[in-house]
Amino acid sequence: QLASAYKKLVQDVDDFFPRYVGLVGTGRFVDEQLAELELEATTEFAGMAEVIQLTQYIGSRALEMLPEQTYFALYVSSINEPKAILVRQPGEEPALHIYR
16 A cells, blocks of 8 residues: 555656656664655755745655554655755654755
């Protein structure tokens, strides 16, 4: 189920952002339950508005598929530069930081 949800997320990102966005995920399971998920998105986007839009889109789509008790982090970067991070601790609201 998680694998199909991840594939759908990657396809949705490809459809919504026709320019290149690479998305790689790493998960940690405890007692066969997903405890943590970290996504790394690499993009060619350089503009602040595009970075914010991409971060919010991927973050909201990923959080829709994850249980509230799962730690989630999304790292967005361009070629050699961090652009944004979105983190949600279990049971809390997500926090977003955009690098300048």
